[in-house]
Amino acid sequence: MAQLKDKIIDLIGYPMNLGADKYGPELGPAALRTAGIKSNLRQCGYNVIDNGDITVHGKIEDENTNPKMKHHENVILSSTSLAERVEDSLLKNRFPLVLGGDHSMALGTIAGVSSYCKNNGKHLGVVWIDAHADMNTDETTPSGNIHGMPFAASLGFGNNILTGIYGFSNKIKSENCSLIGIRDVDDGEQALINKLNFPTYTMEQVKREGITKVTKKMLNKLVENVDFLHVSFDIDSIDPKLAPGVGTTVPNGFNEDEINILMKMIAETGLVKSLEITEINPILDINNISSEFAVKTSAFLMR
Ligand SMILES: [Mn+2]
Numbered sequence: 001m002a003q004l005k006d007k008i009i010d011l012i013g014y015p016m017n018l019g020a021d022k023y024g025p026e027l028g029p030a031a032l033r034t035a036g037i038k039s040n041l042r043q044c045g046y047n048v049i050d051n052g053d054i055t056v057h058g059k060i061e062d063e064n065t066n067p068k069m070k071h072h073e074n075v076i077l078s079s080t081s082l083a084e085r086v087e088d089s090l091l092k093n094r095f096p097l098v099l100g101g102d103h104s105m106a107l108g109t110i111a112g113v114s115s116y117c118k119n120n121g122k123h124l125g126v127v128w129i130d131a132h133a134d135m136n137t138d139e140t141t142p143s144g145n146i147h148g149m150p151f152a153a154s155l156g157f158g159n160n161i162l163t164g165i166y167g168f169s170n171k172i173k174s175e176n177c178s179l180i181g182i183r184d185v186d187d188g189e190q191a192l193i194n195k196l197n198f199p200t201y202t203m204e205q206v207k208r209e210g211i212t213k214v215t216k217k218m219l220n221k222l223v224e225n226v227d228f229l230h231v232s233f234d235i236d237s238i239d240p241k242l243a244p245g246v247g248t249t250v251p252n253g254f255n256e257d258e259i260n261i262l263m264k265m266i267a268e269t270g271l272v273k274s275l276e277i278t279e280i281n282p283i284l285d286i287n288n289i290s291s292e293f294a295v296k297t298s299a300f301l302m303r
Helices: 025-034 037-043 072-091 105-119 150-155 187-196 203-209 211-223 256-268 289-301
Strands: 008-014 047-053 095-100 124-129 177-182 200-202 228-234 272-278
Touching: 008 025, 008 037, 008 072, 025 037, 025 095, 025 272, 025 289, 037 047, 037 289, 072 095, 072 105, 072 272, 095 105, 105 124, 105 150, 105 228, 105 272, 124 211, 124 256, 150 177, 150 187, 177 203, 177 211, 200 203, 200 211, 203 211, 211 256, 228 289, 256 289, 272 289
Parallel strands: 008 047, 008 095, 095 272, 124 177, 124 228, 177 200, 228 272
Antiparallel strands: none
């Protein structure tokens, strides 16, 4: 897209693992750089600036003050730095591409994007590509891990420690969001999805109807009301045979054609203005193939 090619891509590393409460995701930014994310984007014709990694606070060994929202103090502290960085990038008319890090990062990314949109008259939509719904709250969570809560929190559901990050709540509206690729949803998450009549496109639906038809349906609904799309791309949406290096593998994910078509069709809206790549765990990977796959497929989103 000519419009996007004129922009500078701001690479922002976010080596966060507290939301997963597990070692590995903090190595994601390095793994994605090693897989050639910069050279790949430059070959596609983009100007890329690598801003290095954001300093994250705290560590897994720290004592948990709340087992239903593990490490929330440090998750919030670091996410706030991320939100500032993302908003600053957008204010400079750049394209923030955040390299995670576990999915708690979306608290910060979406806070920054949403703040920018609110202050600049933009209508924000989010496409969330994930095997999971990330729609738990501190009341429904089976694990207490915050990486299962960022979508609910961004929508304004859950504890106000999470929903109120960056000084305001309700970062996004459910009717302007969509969730695609899900195949492992907790009961509490399903209850919230049902209550909100939330637009979800399951992997089962993708396999049954085909990716083109499902994506068309999703985007038709979405583009009606938004002029700014943020894409939150969880690598566990991809089939574990192609991307085994994630914290929580779920079988029967997107195959290569499906994920590439999804990315291309989202790109064709011309509305993609920010992206995060999340949940890579290089410790569980095989020769960095998951990061290499993520780099290749996300390039389709940037065309
Ligand atoms: Mn996720």
